[in-house]
Amino acid sequence: MAVNCSLASVLGVFLVFTLFHNPNTVAGQSIPAVGLFTFGDSNFDAGNKQNFTTANVAQGFWPYGKSRDNPNGKFSDGLIAPDFVAKFMGIPIEIPPVLRLNVNVSRGASFAVADATLLGAPVESWTLTQQIQRFNLMKAGNWNDDFIKKSLFVIYIGANDYLNFTKNNPVADASAQQAFVTSVTNKLKSDITLLSNSGATKFVIQTLAPIGCFPIVRQDYKTGVENCYEPLNDLAKQHNEKIGPMLNDMAAVSSGFQFTVFDFYNVILRRTQSNLSLSYRFLKTNVSCCGVGTHDAYGCGLPNVHSKLCEYQRSYLFYDGRHNTEKAQEQFGHLLFGANPNVIQPMNIRELVTYPAGEPMREVWLPTLSATFQDRHSSSSSSRGYELYTESL
Ligand SMILES: *[C@@H]1O[C@H](CO)[C@@H](O)[C@H](O)[C@H]1NC(C)=O
Ligand SMILES: *[C@@H]1O[C@H](CO)[C@@H](O)[C@H](O)[C@H]1NC(C)=O
Ligand SMILES: *[C@@H]1O[C@H](CO)[C@@H](O)[C@H](O)[C@H]1NC(C)=O
Ligand SMILES: *[C@@H]1O[C@H](CO)[C@@H](O)[C@H](O)[C@H]1NC(C)=O
Numbered sequence: 001m002a003v004n005c006s007l008a009s010v011l012g013v014f015l016v017f018t019l020f021h022n023p024n025t026v027a028g029q030s031i032p033a034v035g036l037f038t039f040g041d042s043n044f045d046a047g048n049k050q051n052f053t054t055a056n057v058a059q060g061f062w063p064y065g066k067s068r069d070n071p072n073g074k075f076s077d078g079l080i081a082p083d084f085v086a087k088f089m090g091i092p093i094e095i096p097p098v099l100r101l102n103v104n105v106s107r108g109a110s111f112a113v114a115d116a117t118l119l120g121a122p123v124e125s126w127t128l129t130q131q132i133q134r135f136n137l138m139k140a141g142n143w144n145d146d147f148i149k150k151s152l153f154v155i156y157i158g159a160n161d162y163l164n165f166t167k168n169n170p171v172a173d174a175s176a177q178q179a180f181v182t183s184v185t186n187k188l189k190s191d192i193t194l195l196s197n198s199g200a201t202k203f204v205i206q207t208l209a210p211i212g213c214f215p216i217v218r219q220d221y222k223t224g225v226e227n228c229y230e231p232l233n234d235l236a237k238q239h240n241e242k243i244g245p246m247l248n249d250m251a252a253v254s255s256g257f258q259f260t261v262f263d264f265y266n267v268i269l270r271r272t273q274s275n276l277s278l279s280y281r282f283l284k285t286n287v288s289c290c291g292v293g294t295h296d297a298y299g300c301g302l303p304n305v306h307s308k309l310c311e312y313q314r315s316y317l318f319y320d321g322r323h324n325t326e327k328a329q330e331q332f333g334h335l336l337f338g339a340n341p342n343v344i345q346p347m348n349i350r351e352l353v354t355y356p357a358g359e360p361m362r363e364v365w366l367p368t369l370s371a372t373f374q375d376r377h378s379s380s381s382s383s384r385g386y387e388l389y390t391e392s393l
């Protein structure tokens with residue numbers, strides 16, 4: 001087996017990984033006391049979905065929250081990426097779900113809801129537009145204009161639009177796909193404009209994951225363990241290609257509009273590649289830790305499903321059929337906050353949050369290959385005064 005016979009090389013990879021993964025956390029640069037607002041779907045839902053339905057939702061039950069003995073409505077065995085980002089920003093509490101009673105939203109909140117979409121009318125959920133409307137309703141009573149201007153608005157949404165589209169249009173041709181991608185990304189643009197009109201100026205947009213590689217998608221479309229369902233990856237890629245240019249345009253016409261794009265697609269893809277997954281310390285990346293089926297991908301937490309639960313969730317990239325383990329979420333948190341431009345560009349969150357609010361950005365998002373980008377920035381860590389997380393490509 002590859003794992004046994006190449007122990008030395010695996011240890012070598014770990015060593016390199018460790019050397020690169022050693023950023024100073026604060027290094028003399030103080031992070032201003034601003035807020036973190038998250039919008040989107042189940043990935044960023046801190047417990048809001050529980051308020052939409054009288055039925056018991058799976059993510060409120062064991063084994064969700066297993067690692068922290070706290071199934072609280074998050075789709076993970078513990079914390080989710082925004083919780084780690086909040087911690088790195090010096091926010092003393094986990095980002096609370098806005099719909100839970102008596103939560104403290106003084107440093108931000110999660111408006112994200114499982115099943116959220118950009119288009120259509122999601123069942124027992126909110127579109128991104130509706131999430132922003134809720135933000136606007138709460139604004140006057142909770143946050144002043146200066147705080148909003150300096151705070152971060154992190155958005156991750158769209159996967160449910162493409163899953164729904166593919167389910168309902170299994171044989172859509174290229175032009176139907178392009179038309180759908182255009183309507184989804186146009187809607188995202190108008191929603192970002194809506195938030196910008198509410199006073200937000202600092203945006204973090206996460207590209208869509210390779211949806212076709214989710215264990216639940218591999219399982220539903222019967223691709224086997226080796227292959228992803230490429231039609232969904234193609235849609236995600238088309239969507240993602242539009243994000244950077246769209247935000248460049250928005251920054252060009254509205255000075256003071258600041259953004260960055262987190263290349264989540266490749267972050268996930270790298271971790272599913274058999275020649276790379278071990279260097280990120282994942283043994284299982286194509287099947288879930290919790291669930292049933294060929295990829296153990298369905299039904300985690302559901303009362304009537306006899307789910308399998310893996311022994312050691314930290315070996316897994318995916319906790320359920322489409323959401324990541326806490327270990328992976330912590331890696332995403334580190335990358336969002338402190339990665340170099342081959343992962344998040346033109347700035348990481350540490351840089352975006354300390355960048356003077358209201359000023360035009362000095363750099364744009366570049367459609368260049370990540371590898372080229374890494375070379376061009378190879379000296380930037382030292383000039384920044386701290387190490388950046390990088391990823392082998
Ligand atoms: C959330 O649900 C609780 C209990 O069902 C309810 O009392 C509360 O008003 C809801 N919150 C919002 C903001 O809708
Ligand atoms: C809310 O949390 C902040 C820290 O984020 C804390 O300073 C403040 O006292 C809290 N407010 C209440 C009412 O608990
Ligand atoms: C899902 O697709 C159907 C068929 O195209 C559409 O009617 C519905 O609005 C979509 N649902 C969402 C939430 O977008
Ligand atoms: C996981 O899937 C990738 C393709 O997405 C494939 O290259 C790899 O071999 C698979 N890993 C395992 C352990 O089957």
Ligand SMILES: *[C@@H]1O[C@H](CO)[C@@H](O)[C@H](O)[C@H]1NC(C)=O
Pocket residue numbers: 273275276393
């Ligand atoms: C890993 O495999 C992929 C194809 O699955 C290939 O494109 C890539 O160059 C490989 N990376 C390394 C570091 O060997």
